[in-house]
Amino acid sequence: MTDQVRELQVTPLPEAVDAPGLGFLPLGNAGPAQVAAFLRDVGQRLLPWVVPVGLIALWQIASSLGWLSTRVLPAPSEVLKAAWTLAVSGELWTHVKVSAGRALAGLAIGGGLGLVFGLLTGSVRFLETLLDSTIQMVRNIPALALIPLVILWFGIDETAKLFLISVSVFFPIYINTFHGIRNVDPGLIEMGRTYGLSRWQLYREVILPGALSSILVGLRFSLGLMWVILIVAETISAQSGIGYLTMNAREFLQTDVVLVGILLYALLGKLADVFARGLERYWLRWHPGYQSVAA
Known part of the structure; x- marks a missing residue:
């Protein structure tokens, strides 16, 4: 008995393009609507960069034509050269690490306290009555007005800088935590009690997710x-950090280095915002408002 071998003709798979929100689209089968959706998605991703890139281009052109004095506003190319020189020497990364450490330490202290106090006053009426009025009075004192007192208390070392940052970040987290707890749907809380959840389970499974x-x-x-407060804090006799870098450059009329420091603050602030939005998308992936809808 002989084995019969059947030849199978293998046809190559069509090329595909990965379009976000559209899955893999075979180029041969992609219709005009799908291609338009893909191009629209690319356009949406590039649109936020149009204005910054356009402003930098105008800045470079104005500097090249002599419309802007280099002492007032150096060309973007000169700023990039200064940033590259600082980065190669390692000085830039040293100052960035110091500033980031101060900012994150202040956020951990002030943000942690704001979260705890917000949870307590939002959950317990007695603590709200006891603490909230005092906290609101202190909140209305500008952080910059505290600088003379902070210097008298802590001197000009790291403690003064951490105190200013901690006080500033305390109030936004406190207020939003307090209102988040208070705005949880009472119907959800009642439903949790109906299902027999304990107080801790109710807090963990219903109240905290609702306030998140x-x-x-x-x-x-x-x-x-x-980052805004850090700029001011690092002008208090700092010996390192981005603020020290810019203040030192000012003494020697190095406008390009001053602009490097300003752009670093802007970049770090943008990265912090991107990180916060990433946390929102991850921790609130169950929320309908944060779920991406496939096209």
Whole structure:
């Protein structure tokens, strides 16, 4: 008995393009609507960069034509050269690490306390009555007005800088946590009690998830605010950090280095905002408002 071998003709798979939200689209089968959707998605991703790139291009052109004095505003190419020189020497990364360490330490202290106090006053009416009025009065004192007092208390070392950052980031997280707890749907709480959840289970499974979106808004606001306060804090006799870098450059009229420091603050603030939005998408992936809908 002889074995019969059947030849199978293998046809190559069509080329495909990975379009976000559209899955893998075979080029041969992609219709005009699918291609238009893909191009629209690419356009949406590039659109936020149009204005910054356009402004930098105008800045470079104006500097090249002599419309802007290099002492007032150096060309972007000169700023990039200064940044490259600082990066190659390692000085840039040293100052960035110091500033990031100060910002994150202040956020951990002030944000942690804001979260705890927000949870307590939002959950217990007695603690709200006892603490909230005092906290709101302190909140209305500008952080910059505390600088003379902070110097008298802590001197000009790291403690003063951490105190200013911690106080500033405390209030956004506290307020948003407090309101997040209070705005949880009472119907959900009652339903949890009906299912026999204990107080801890009710808090963990119903109240905290319901308040999480508001808490993350406070975190996002605090992440931006901490860099603003850090700029001021690092002018208090700092010996390192981005603020020290810019202040030292000012003494020697190095405008390009000053701009490097300013752009670093902007970049770090943007990265912090991207990180906060990533946390929102991850921790609130169950929330309908944060779920991406496939096209």
